[in-house]
Amino acid sequence: MPSYSHHRTRSDHASExxxxxxxxIAESIAENGICRAVDLVRQFDVTHATVNNTISRLQRDGLVLTEPYQPISLTPKGKRMATKARQRHEIVREFLLRLGVSENTATIDSEGIEHHVSDETLKAMKRILKNGLPPAS
Incomplete structure (x- = not known):
């Protein structure tokens, strides 16, 4: 029987x-006013087919709205997910920077860590960013 940690890791990968x-999509809309499939092709360095398949799944899951040859928009559920992902990403990135990790490495590492960090660990990171490390016991 798989352990809880392996189950959680598989679940994390599914939502990554x-x-x-x-x-x-949220970043593209914020920066350019719209998001097109080609923007995602460029950002993720994948094929149009990959983007179209992923967008279809996101639409099925109620996260995006789109029509053929039209921009992609986020549903309220998609906006909430994007906001939460962005916040997690920024907390992890800022925490790594606080540890002395270079900006480039912190940016790259936070992209992966954000998907796997538990709420407990994220709260601890936020607390340390706000208050500094607690005194050693």
């Missing part, structure tokens, strides 16, 4: 692509 895509 959705989180990355809704976060990218």
């Amino acid at each position: 692509v959705a989180e990355d895509y809704v976060e990218a």
Whole structure:
């Protein structure tokens, strides 16, 4: 029987692509006013078919709205997911920077860690960012 940690890791992987895509869509809309499939093709360095398949899954899951040859928009559920993913990403990135990790490495590492960090660990990171490390016992 698989352990809880392996089950959670598999579950995290399942939501990783959705989180990355809704976060990218939100960023594109914020920066350019719209998000098109080609923007995601460029950002993720994947084929149009990959983007179209992923967008279809996101639409099925109620995260995005789109029509053929039209921009992609986020549903309220997609916006909530994008906001949560962005916040997690920023907390992890800022925490790594606080540890002395270079900006480039912190940016790259936070992209993967954000999907797997538990709520407990994320709260601890936020607490340390706000208050610093507690005194050693």
